[in-house]
Amino acid sequence: MIRVLVVDDQTLVRQGILGLLDLTDDIEVVGEADDGMAALAAVDAHSPDVVLLDLRMPRHDGIWALAALHERSAGTPPPVLVLTTFDHDTLVLDAMRAGARGYLLKDVTLEQLTRAIRTLADGGTLISPSITDRLLRAVRRGRPPADGELPPVQQLTERELEVLRLVAEGYSNREIAQALFLAEGTVKNHVSTLLLKLGARDRTNAVLRALHENVLG
Template identity: 45%
Template sequence: MTAPIKVLLADDEVLVRSGFKVLLDLEDDITVVGEAATGAEAVEQARATRPDIVLMDIRMPKLDGIQATSHLARIPGLERTRVLVLTTYDTDEYVFEALQAGASGFLLKDAGPAELLHAIRVIAAGDALLAPRVTRRLIGRFAAQRTATRVAEEQLSVLTDREREVVALVGEGMSNTEIGVELHLSPATARTHVGNAMRKLGARDRAQLVVLAYRTGLAKP
C-alpha cells in the first residue's frame, strides 16, 4: 500500500488551518503531519516532520510565505518537499516571486475542495506546474520583464538541442504526452528529456523548469 501524502499546514489563521485539516483528514491518501502559524514555524516544522507538501500562506509573521519557501528550498534533506502557495491575493508579483523562491504551485484560497485535493496530488506526484487562473499569465509577464538581464546561453549550454525544444514546450504548459505528439516522441522519451533537462539546470520540479524557460527566453510570453 502506498504511503499517504504528508502535508504541513502553514497559515496564521487558526480557522483556515482547521478547515484545511478537516478536509484533508477525510482523505485516505493524505495525512496532516503538522501546523504552523508563522513562516519561521513552517521552516522548523518542515525540518521536524519532513512533509511531502507544505500548504503555505503568503502573508505570515516571522518570515512571510515567500521567504519561508526560499528557506525550505535550501535545507538539506528537504529536496523532495514541495510547496503549494495558498493566498487570498490574486497578485501577479506574489505568484512569480513564490515560484522563483521554489514553490511548485499556486492556488487561491477560494478554490474548491476538489481543486485543492487535485493540486496536492499532482504536486506530490512530481508533475507540477499547477496553472489555475493566473499562473501562466503572470509567468509570461514577469519573466519577460526580467529576461533582459538573463545569461541564457551560459545556462542553456548544458542542454542538447532536443532538450531545449522540450524545455520550451514545458514552458508553454505542455504535458509529456503533448510534447511527445509535438516532437513525434513517445511520452516516456519526452519524460526522459524533461528529467534530463531538470537535472542539468538544477530545477527542483516542473514548475521551476517553466520559470527557467521564460527567464532564459526559451519560452516566449
C-alpha cells in the same frame, strides 16, 4: 497516504483546510504551523510529502520559509504548494524563484486543491491558469524569471516542446508518459534535457524561463 503540512497564520483557515482534507481517502494532515520558523520545525518533526504554505504571515513569511527550506535542506526539501489570497505579479515570481512547486489561490475547490497536492507529491508542478496568465504578462513587461545572468536557450525538439507544454500544465512524469504514449523513464530523460537546454534548476524554473523566452509560443 500523502502526508501534508499546513502553514497559515489564521487558525480558522488552517482548521478549514484540515476539515476539507479529512474528506479525502489518500491525504493526511500530519502537522500545522503559523509562520515560517514554525514551518521549518514542523517539516523536521513530521517529514511531510507536501507543504501547503501561505505567503503573508507575521514574523517569518512564506517567501522566507521557502528560501530557508532550500538553504538548510541536506537533501531535497518537500515540494511546496503556495496557497494564498494574493496573486500580485511580484509575489508570484518571488515565490517561484524561491522554490515553490505550485501556486493556487484560496478560492479553489477541494477537487482542485487535492489534485494539486497529488500532482506535487508525484513530482509535478501546478500553477493555476489565472496565475500563468499573470506570469505571462509580467515577463512580457521585461521581468526576468530568475536572478542573475541566464545562459541562452538551446533549440528544443518537437517532442521536448510537447513534454514542456505538459510540464507547464502541471502534469507529472507519469501523466506525461500516459498522454504521449512514452515510457516514464523516457519522459524523465526529456525533462532532464529540458532543464539543461533551458538553463533551469527545476521544473518550475524551466516553465518560467520558457515563458520569458516565449518558447511555448
